[in-house]
Amino acid sequence: MSKRLSINHLSVKFTRGDEQIHAVTDVSFDIAPGEIIGLVGESGCGKSVTTKAILRLLDGGNAQVQGQVLLEDEDLLALPEKKMRHVRGKRIALIPQNPLSSLNPVLTIGDQVAEPLIEHFGMSKKEAWKKAREALTKVGFPQGDAYLKRYANEFSGGLRQRIAIAMAIISEPDLLIADEPTTALDVTIQAQILNLLRRIVRETNTSLLLITHDLAVVSEMCDKIGVMYAGQIVEWGEKRKVLREPKHPYTEALIAAIPDKRTEAGFMTIPGQPPKLTEIPNMCHFADRCAYAEEACRRSAIAYSLDEEGRGVRCLKPLSRSS
Amino acid sequence: MYTMMLNKLLRAVLIIFLISIVIFFAVRMAPGDPVMTVLGAIGNNPEKVELLRNQMGLNDPLFVQYFRWIGGVLRGDFGVSMISGKPVLEIIMSRIGASIELIIAAILIGLVIAVPIGIIASTRPGKLLDKICTTISILGMSTPVFLIGLLMITLFAVQWQWLPASGYVAWSEDAGMHVKLLIMPATALGIFEAAVFFRFVRNGMLDVMREPFMETARAKGLSPFAIFVKHGFRNTLLTFMTVLGLEIGILVSGTVIVEQVFSWTGIGWLVLNSVSTRDYTLLQGTVLFVSAAVVIINLLLNLLYAFLDPRVKTHGGRG
C-alpha cells in the first residue's frame, strides 16, 4: 500500500520547570493518498500535540520530539527549519481549531488566503489573489471579489471556517490536518463544513487527518480511525471494524459513552481519570479505569501490535466479540 | 460608530473647557493675585496702575474676566503679552514649529530604537537578551530627561566636542547648524520615549503571540519576519496609537524640560521664559494652547484608531 505520510515511534515530552510531561508516547501510523483518517480521544490525550509535532510547530519551545515523520520518505523531523518552512502551508496545511480567533483580525481575507502562494510559489500578488478568489469559490463563496478586501470579523463562524479551509487548500497540499474543525460551530454548519471537507478530499486526492473528540463525526467522515489515550494510540483500523468490533476496552467504553437515541438508555461514563503523564507509566495506561484489567496489565508497558490487515491494538487481552 | 465619534468629540471639548478653568483660576486665585502684583511693579504711579487695571478689565469679578478671556480665545484672540505687548497667539506661532520638529524627531528616534529591540526581545521572553533589554528600559524610564540631556552635553559637547552644547538656529539661517543643534535634544527625549515604547512593543507582541492566528501564520510556513512583523506587529501597532496618544502629554512635559536644558527656543522654552518674566497672559495663553493641542491630537489618534482597526469599525456602533 502506498504511503503518503508515515509516522514512526513519535514521542513528545514537554519540560515544565523540574517536571516532564510525556504528552505523546510511541505513536505510529500511516496515511495513504486520498485517505481520511480520524484521530479520536478525549482532550489532553495528545492528538493536538501529535499534529503540531508533524508540522514541527513545537520547535523552539520546551518540547522534545523523537521518532520519525516521513512525508514521501523524507523525514520532516530531520529537515532544516528553512526547508521545513516550505513544507508547512505548501505540502501539509492546517485547518485551525477555532475559526473565530484563527484569522488575523487586521489583515484582509484576500491577503491571508493568498499568502501561502506568495510565500511558497513566489507568485505575484495579483496572480495569488486571483487564485484566492478561485479557492474561496471552491469552498462555497459566491463569485466576485468584494469580500476579498474585507476583514475576518465581518463574517460568521461558518464562513470564517470556510475561509480557513480555502487558505489551507490553496496550495494544493498533500495532506490536510484539521484540528477539531467544527467544535466551535453550530450543528447545522458542522455538517456543511464536514461535507465540504469530504468533497475536497474526493476532488483533489489530498489526504486528511481529522482530529476530533466526536465519534459521530469520525463514523461519518473517515476511512480509518486511530483511538488515542494518554499519549498513546490504543487502537487503529478500518472505521467499520473499529466501531463494530472494538478490540481495546477504552474504544469499547468510548462507544458505550455515545448517547443512544434509539434505546434512550442512559449512556455510560468511564469512571476515573487518565493518568498524569509526568512519567510514562510502566504499565497499561488505561489499567486503572479498565473493567477487564488484570495483574499482568500492571506489570509492564504494553506493546503495540499491528496485524496483516492493518488492525492495531495496544492491549494484553484484546476483546474478541463477534456479535 | 458615528455616535462614538461624536461622544469623543464632546468629551474633548469638555476636557479643554475644564482645563481652561483650571489654568485661569489656578493663577488668579493664588495669594496676592500675581497678575495684580506684576501690574503693580510696572508702573510706580498708583493712578496710572488704576487706569491700566480699568482698561484691562481687571477690576471686574473674576468669572467675568474668565469668560472675557475664554470668549477671546474662541475667537482666536489669546490676549497680548504683558511684557512685549505682542499678541500671544503670534508669539506662540513663532515658537511652535521648533517644538513640533523636536517632538517628531524624538518620536522617530524612540521608534527606531524601540521597535526592533522590542520585537526581538519578545521572540525570546525571559531569555538573557530580553532581561537585559527590560532592565535597561526600566533604567531609561527612571532617568529624568534633564539627566539624559546633561549626560549627553557632558560627553558629546564637553568631553569629545562633537556637537554644540546648546542653542537654536533657524533652518533658514544655517541648516547644518540647525540639525547639529537638534540632534542632542531629540535624542535625549527619544531615549526616554524609547524605554516606554520598548515595553509596549514587547508586552504587546507577547500578548499577540498567544493569539491562535499567530499559530495559523506559523502553520502556513511564513518566514519569521512575516510572522512577527506582518502578522504580529501590525496588531500591536494599532493599539500602539492609543498609547502614543497618552504619551503625547508626557512628551510635551519632557519637551518643556529638554528645551530648557538645550536652550532650544520652542514652546517649552517660551513657557519657562514667561514664568521668569512673570508674563502671565502669555503663560496662560501658551499653557492653554498646548493643552488643547494635546487633547485634540489625542482625539485625532483615537478617531484614526477607530477608523483603522476593523474590529472597532463593526463593533463600535453598538458599544
Add this chain to the structure above:
Amino acid sequence: MRSGLQLQRTRRRWRLNRIGGGVLVWISFVIIALYLLMALFPTWFYAYDPFAIDALSPLQAPSFKHIFGTDEYGRDIYSRIVDGARDTIFIGLGSAILAMIIGVPLGLIAGYSRGKADSVISLIVDGTLSFPSMLLAILVVSAWKPSAITLIVVIALVNFPRFTMIVRGNVLSLREREYVMAARLSGLSNSRIMFAEILPNCVTPIIVQASLLVGNAIVIETGLSYLGLGLQPPDPSWGGMLTSAQSYIYIAPWYSAAPGLAILLAVFAVNILGDYLSDKMDVRRRME
C-alpha cells in the same frame, strides 16, 4: 497538598528568574532604606556641614576629602546630597499619599455607583491624564510660590487619576462577584460594602501604583527644581544642584555626577520595586 507545593515551587523559581536574579530587587530595597534614613536622620550621614561655605576651595574635583567634590561655594556636595534627600523623599511620599487619598475614594465612587458620578469622574480622569503634567505644575508653582506644600499638592493633583483609574477598574470587576452580591442582598449599606468588602481587594494594585507614583513624583519634583521652580536656595535640592552643575559644566564636568546619580538611583530603585510588586501580583492573579 500537591498543588500547594507546586505553587510554592513555581513561585520560588519565578523569583530566582527575576531580572538580574532578584539581586536588583534587594539592592533597591537597600537603596530605599538608605534614602529613608538620610531623610529622617541626616546628621548620621553628614561628612561636613552642608551649609558651610569655604571660599578657598570652590569646585574641587572628587577626592578622599570630598568624595563628590565641592560646589561653587566650596560646600561639600555629598553632604548637600544627604541634606537634599529630605525634601525630595518627603515630597515624593507625601504627594503619593495625597494622590491616594484623593484618587482611591473617587475610583470607588465611580466604579461602584457608575452612572452620572462615574461619567463626571471619568471625564476629570481623562482630562488630567491627557494634560501635560509638567505644564500644570509649572503654572501653579510659578503663581503660588514654591513650597513643600505647593509641590506636594500639585504633584498629587496631576497623579491622582492613576489611582482612580485602577481602583475603578477593579471595583467594576469586583462588584459582580458573588460575595459582593451577597453583601448587597443582605442589606449592608453601600459605603460599608465599599470599604469592608471591595477596598481590601484593591489593596495590592494600589500599593503597586503608589510605589510607581513615588518615582514619578521624584521625577517631577527634581525636574521643577532643575527649572528653578522647586524649593529655593540655600536649601539644597538635587534638581537645583544640577542647574548649578550645568553652569560649570566646562570647568567641573564631574559636578553633575552626584546629584544625577542621587536622582537616578532613587527613581530606579522605586521603579524596580514597583515592577517587582506588579509581577508578584500578576503571578498571584494567574495562580487564582
